[in-house]
Amino acid sequence: GHHCWGYGEENGPSDWYKDYSLANGDRQSPIDIQSEQTVYNSSLKPIWVSYDACTSLSICNNGHSVMVEYEDCDDKTVIRGGPLEFPYRLKQFHFHWGGKDSRGSEHTVNGKSYPGELHLVHWNAAKYKSFDEAASAPDGLAVLGVFLETGEKHSVLHRLTDALYMVRFKETKAQFKDFNPSGLLPDCLDYWTYRGSLTTPPLHESVTWLMLKEPLYLSEKQMEKFRTLFFSGEEEGLRTRMMDNFRPPQPLKGRTVEASFR
Ligand SMILES: NS(=O)(=O)c1ccc(C(=O)NCc2cccc(O)c2)cc1
Numbered sequence: 001g002h003h004c005w006g007y008g009e010e011n012g013p014s015d016w017y018k019d020y021s022l023a024n025g026d027r028q029s030p031i032d033i034q035s036e037q038t039v040y041n042s043s044l045k046p047i048w049v050s051y052d053a054c055t056s057l058s059i060c061n062n063g064h065s066v067m068v069e070y071e072d073c074d075d076k077t078v079i080r081g082g083p084l085e086f087p088y089r090l091k092q093f094h095f096h097w098g099g100k101d102s103r104g105s106e107h108t109v110n111g112k113s114y115p116g117e118l119h120l121v122h123w124n125a126a127k128y129k130s131f132d133e134a135a136s137a138p139d140g141l142a143v144l145g146v147f148l149e150t151g152e153k154h155s156v157l158h159r160l161t162d163a164l165y166m167v168r169f170k171e172t173k174a175q176f177k178d179f180n181p182s183g184l185l186p187d188c189l190d191y192w193t194y195r196g197s198l199t200t201p202p203l204h205e206s207v208t209w210l211m212l213k214e215p216l217y218l219s220e221k222q223m224e225k226f227r228t229l230f231f232s233g234e235e236e237g238l239r240t241r242m243m244d245n246f247r248p249p250q251p252l253k254g255r256t257v258e259a260s261f262r
Pocket residue numbers: 119121131132135143197198199200201202204
């Protein structure tokens with residue numbers, strides 16, 4: 001529409017329903033994961049990530065987040081296993097974060113927010129011809145989510161946080177080659193899984209969510225670097241810092257969250 005969706009007072013998550021009716025749908029994301037209500041499913045397979053032959057292309061600021069995009073023309077970078085019936089191809093990863101460490105994640109655990117959240121976005125290329133087609137199919141996407149927690153500096157993430165100065169403004173892009181995102185994953189791949197949606201408009205209900213229990217630890221300085229980005233373009237007068245780009249938890253509406261671990 002004339003005014004684009006965002007995270008501000010006038011166009012934020014509580015306004016999205018006006019342009020995107022799915023906002024009040026039955027399988028919206030994110031959710032609060034109430035660990036005592038999750039169901040351990042012993043037949044859930046481990047998550048299998050094969051990112052070694054990945055071809056990262058660029059890092060960009062799309063006005064909502066910072067994103068690293070991958071070449072997704074073949075199955076060289078896929079996620080398998082878990083509840084997934086097919087391999088899902090990595091398309092991009094991006095982050096959500098807060099203005100301070102007490103908020104920033106999209107999913108919460110027993111009401112606890114983390115300072116941020118990483119989303120690795122994959123699509124079902126076995127069944128659909130393009131990301132765009134998969135993005136509106138009920139089994140079209142799989143997003144691997146990792147909470148960000150402050151602690152020691154993260155050496156693999158450091159290459160990304162050191163590149164953020166190149167994409168401070170909306171619609172800026174820079175080359176970002178040979179970045180293997182498996183270096184961002186914790187050792188333990190225990191996860192919760194449930195059927196949900198994109199957490200930004202168009203809010204398509206096409207995502208199988210895989211939320212890792214273990215966070216990615218990064219330093220406070222690295223967190224601060226995310227907060228140096230802007231939602232706005234360089235030419236815009238008002239420079240609004242990119243932070244609090246998260247949607248709050250949505251109603252579970254009877255869904256079950258399964259756990260891969262006891
Ligand atoms: N935050 S999230 O991981 O749920 C998320 C992942 C991907 C997207 C996304 O790709 N949006 C653009 C889009 C949506 C539908 C069809 C398209 O071709 C592109 C949005 C949110």
